[in-house]
Amino acid sequence: MHRALVVEDQDLMRLALMAELRTCLRDCYVAGAQALPVACQLLEEDQFDLVITDPGLPGFDPTSPEDRLHVIETIVGAAPNSAHIVVTGSDDEDEARACRLLGVQGYVCKTGLSQGELPLVLEQIDRGEFSLRLSKPHTPNPDLRFPTLTPREHEIIAMMMRREPGTKRREVFDEMANQLGINAASSEKYYKQARAKLLKLGRLPKGL
Amino acid sequence: MHRALVVEDQDLMRLALMAELRTCLRDCYVAGAQALPVACQLLEEDQFDLVITDPGLPGFDPTSPEDRLHVIETIVGAAPNSAHIVVTGSDDEDEARACRLLGVQGYVCKTGLSQGELPLVLEQIDRGEFSLRLSKPHTPNPDLRFPTLTPREHEIIAMMMRREPGTKRREVFDEMANQLGINAASSEKYYKQARAKLLKLGRLPKGL
DNA sequence: AAAAAAAGGGGTGGCGGCATCCCCTTTCCA
DNA sequence: TGGAAAGGGGATGCCGCCACCCCTTTTTTT
Numbered sequence: 168m169h170r171a172l173v174v175e176d177q178d179l180m181r182l183a184l185m186a187e188l189r190t191c192l193r194d195c196y197v198a199g200a201q202a203l204p205v206a207c208q209l210l211e212e213d214q215f216d217l218v219i220t221d222p223g224l225p226g227f228d229p230t231s232p233e234d235r236l237h238v239i240e241t242i243v244g245a246a247p248n249s250a251h252i253v254v255t256g257s258d259d260e261d262e263a264r265a266c267r268l269l270g271v272q273g274y275v276c277k278t279g280l281s282q283g284e285l286p287l288v289l290e291q292i293d294r295g296e297f298s299l300r301l302s303k304p305h306t307p308n309p310d311l312r313f314p315t316l317t318p319r320e321h322e323i324i325a326m327m328m329r330r331e332p333g334t335k336r337r338e339v340f341d342e343m344a345n346q347l348g349i350n351a352a353s354s355e356k357y358y359k360q361a362r363a364k365l366l367k368l369g370r371l372p373k374g375l
Numbered sequence: 376m377h378r379a380l381v382v383e384d385q386d387l388m389r390l391a392l393m394a395e396l397r398t399c400l401r402d403c404y405v406a407g408a409q410a411l412p413v414a415c416q417l418l419e420e421d422q423f424d425l426v427i428t429d430p431g432l433p434g435f436d437p438t439s440p441e442d443r444l445h446v447i448e449t450i451v452g453a454a455p456n457s458a459h460i461v462v463t464g465s466d467d468e469d470e471a472r473a474c475r476l477l478g479v480q481g482y483v484c485k486t487g488l489s490q491g492e493l494p495l496v497l498e499q500i501d502r503g504e505f506s507l508r509l510s511k512p513h514t515p516n517p518d519l520r521f522p523t524l525t526p527r528e529h530e531i532i533a534m535m536m537r538r539e540p541g542t543k544r545r546e547v548f549d550e551m552a553n554q555l556g557i558n559a560a561s562s563e564k565y566y567k568q569a570r571a572k573l574l575k576l577g578r579l580p581k582g583l
Numbered sequence: 584a585a586a587a588a589a590a591g592g593g594g595t596g597g598c599g600g601c602a603t604c605c606c607c608t609t610t611c612c613a
Numbered sequence: 614t615g616g617a618a619a620g621g622g623g624a625t626g627c628c629g630c631c632a633c634c635c636c637t638t639t640t641t642t643t
Contacts, residue, residue: 168522168576177464178489179391185520187387196578199518201486209517225486225510229465230438256385256464257437278409278433281386302433309417310407312393314376317600337618353602359621368376370404525630545588561632567591 169195170214174206174242175221175254180277184219184254184285191286192217202226203238210245217289218242219252236265243270250292254280258301273298313370320361323354328374377403378422382414382450383429383462388485392427392462392493399494400425410434411446418453425497426450427460444473451478458500462488466509481506519580521573528569531562536582 169192175181178201185197198213200206203224210218222238223229235255243251252273253266263274272292279302291298308329312321323343330339337351340358344351365371377400383389386409393405406421408414411432418426430446431437451459460481461474471482480500487510499506516537520529531551538547545559548566552559573579 177388177485178487179395179485180385180388181518182490183387183391185518189520189522194522196522196576197520199520200515202515205515205517223464225512256431277385277387279386282390304433307408307410307413309413310389310393312397312405312407314397314402314404319601335618349602350604352604355619356602356604359619363621368404527631543588557632558634560634563589564632564634567589571591 169216171195171197171217171219172206172209172215172246172249173197173199173219174201174203174224175199175219176201176223176225177221180221187282187285188217188219191283191289203241206242207245210242215246215249217250217252218246219254221254221256223256232259232262232265235262236269239266239269239271252288252292252298260299260301263299263301267297273300275300276302278302311372313365313368315364315368316361317357319354319357320364323358324361324365324372327358328372377424379403379405379425379427380414380417380423380454380457381405381407381427382409382411382432383407383427384409384431384433385429388429395490395493396425396427399491399497411449414450415453418450423454423457425460426454426457427462429462429464431464440467440470440473443470444477447474447477447479460496460500460506468509471507471509475505481508483508484510486510521576521578523572523576524569525565527562527565528572531566532569532573532580535566536580 171188171192173181173184173188175184181199181201185199188197189195198209198215200209203226206220220239220242222235224238227234227238229235239253247270251271252275253263253271254275254277255262256277258276258278266274273288275288275298280300284300288298288300311325311328316324323339326339326343327336336358340351340354343354347354362371362375379396379400381389381392381396383392389407389409393407396405397403406417406423408417411434414428428447428450430443432446435442435446437443447459447461455478459479460483461471461479462483462485463470464485466484466486474482481496483496483506488508496506496508519533519536524532531547534547534551535544544566548559548562551562555562570579570583
């Protein structure tokens, strides 16, 4: 079983990162700490394979490079055998380099880190590379969440709305089917179901 | 049906806020935007009852008070009839006051905003008050997530581990039962189930 | 010694999401 | 004018979570 620790003071973000870990490392134990002392205590009590840290913790100045690196140094020092990923709200290539020198394997900016991207970072680290993900000028697609739609239904609707113009629906069904390892007829069914629900709500987006 | 918009550039945080809204305003439609232009476009196309905004958006300097207030002003101006909540990583009481003057009803710091707290903010706003939640020196309880445990099982384990010393388990069962409107025997069952699973995993925390 | 709390099991029905397979009509366009 | 794409349904089995109900034994409390 894998063991991971997330050190991050924003509760929702910490829980989100923990949830990401739970879905990409299946059968894993994930702990979370909102401050440095709690994190150090957990690292003392237990061995972790992976530690994800946001250097902007309470008690430190998130705009001070020294404070931030001190947090990283403390965490890495407390768990020298773990893989370490730094997750931050403000990217800084210099800081990324400094983290690397401290023994960190990945440096990821929160902006642009969306659901399901953590596995890519982990794969890169598994291959022995340093994973650097700075904020990218993002494709400006709005997210939409509707009542009564199931996760699968949301998924196919989102894929359908961000498809390239001219793409056949059929192709999107195939794409989703490939991604999930299911039948294309099933993704088509989810789409139809979702469409029917949205029609009933009177909230059918213009892409149909 | 309620309509809400979340303007936040960090994907996981935006999705988390949207999920929070979906559970506290049931039967609602929630949109999300990661940048100001997308947000303005959505506000033009549709009417929203509630808009949650993080003023640190791409294209603006998150450390510049002017940039931040400009973002808020633009959003409020684009949706003058909506309720507005500002969510930020760095609290600042002066900024909170400035936001209030711009027509914002709530100012919430991400640190200390945990799952299920958004409803309290919304209730306060419904009563016509200005909801101010700055970061608080938080109770340093680690989060724990185990494989194979269901949400209910995690819930009762978390409650059990953070109970005051001397509290009977029975009392915690009653507390959870009251919160969820279920039978105390059921919460007891969840606890027993969770305990059995943790024992089998060899990961039973010390509080038993 | 009696009572309460805790530990450790068993089984039940209901519900919703997932995935599959089937049917039909309409529309598009090459 | 065909065939593919799209729109619109119904029905099925599986599985996991939820909430409930029942039982026994051991430990702790009083």
